[in-house]
Amino acid sequence: MPGMSQHPVLFGTLATSFAISQPLSFVLDVNIQEQNKVLSESKTLTYGTHNEAVSVLQKKLKNINMFKGEEDGKFGVMTEHYVKKFQAKYQLNVNGRANKETIYKLIQKEREHYLEPLKNLEEETIDVGMYSEDVKKIQSALHYFGYYQGKIDGIYGPLTKEAAKAFQEDHKIPVKTKLDKQFVQQLEQTKTPDQDAIVHTVQKTPDTKTVKVSVSGDVIQIAKSYLGAPYRWGGESPSGFDCSGYLQFVFSQVGVQLPRTVSDIWNATTPVQKPSVGDLVFYETYKPGPSHAGIYLGNGSFIHAGNNGVEISNMSGSYWQQRYLGAKRVSQ
Template structure:
């Protein structure tokens, strides 16, 4: 949020949240009392991003947050206006992906990020839209821009849905297993405008010299799994709490390996493998272009990592991780 002369500037609600009156926690009880009536609000109603919402709060402000989280596929539970465990966990997941402090509290920094997602607001305009060959206008231009950012559209962005735009939509649909007909229906548009991945991102891997062991060290798994349950801690590098790369660095240090501190540096440090074996590292693109999250592959499509829930095991086969998977690397020993 921008501030002018020390005064917070409110953010306009997205279309999806426009049907709800947005109140501060102090007014939440009043909102509950009138929850069964139609709220008196227009789509230009403002949301106060200077407030702080947390576990236990209730009201239409909480419902608005749930709606935004649902639009981004972080929340799939009931839109009940209750800041319970599911809402708290969704906020943690959102904070983790966007490199915010992971505390499950919807404070100003989290609310500003949540309500300023241009791609989400763009998608919300398209919930009942179908764009196809021959269409023209602003919505087609926004579609082309998003396809371009994801690496599927490389020609002039002109707002005209022609053969090249259709081909880009087809490529995208085939890539993610959507109905491949070249028509940008609501399913394709939702997937597209909530996709933070970037296609074709290439990062130079340093040359490897004097390799003494190119095989994967599967014994690393024993050390990694012994840490399951340790909480996530921003900047954490010890068993009192780990962030993503801090966890990897600690685990490998237990086997005498020295690896870089950041995910991007670890990516450049490792050796490319076509597909992961047990003990290899798997990398994902989350909040920015290029590798920003990583874990250790356990086999059977699972990996262990330090995320918003702490050190835990996740499946690479879920839509979230599938869409963000970048590749695999192997850590080797050097003379």
């Protein structure tokens, strides 16, 4: 991944001026570098121009929330209007012409726009599995600077965590995360009756012995750390999971060995009337009987390896509600 340890030289003197004016140095995403090159090497863009540079101009104005038109590459009345607004905002000559001064200022302001959420990382508290618009901004910024190539989905999963860590290491900016003991401590402080740490036993197959295992915050924490991992039929590792492979992998991290198929997991676990955090919830999907399962998170949601990869779904959604078979407890 670019930007982890070595930073290629950016194009021309424009990059040099940025390096002097900013305390942090970056390598931009390859596409962003190309866009900047197209724009900085273009002639003055004026009303009536129709080319790739105008498309880049429109895109960059939109990125900093200063363009609401279509990115069509046509320098028309609307594009001229927003160029003038940009020039006025940053005390440039307001003529509606995207000359070198305007272009360089636009590239600079776009860069600062994406830098802001990364500067604020040290002030944020980010949980693995967290979804928010702030995480989307962080992902977009990490992508802009060449650290993140995943989906901009607002979920702080493994790819986002890795990219943020690389950014931290390169620029010595700490990111606070509520993990490990902090996660369990918070759970203990805020738990509701269905969030109590669970210690249960269940008889597995005849050739396995019965032992006690705690199923609570550790399992949930581990399960959420793989949010965004891709789906793969037969997959049983972070490079690709199917639903039972995901369950088997997660529980193996706390010393619990689950069977490999959903139907065998169903047969090897204990029925419960109402699921608690860490229990399994089962569904009948592509064939009769239990064919899909996930881990209950509380508040009517569960985490599972679905068609879109490891994700969190709502049990009350129409698809899942009508296919729900019941909940079972994992212990061994």
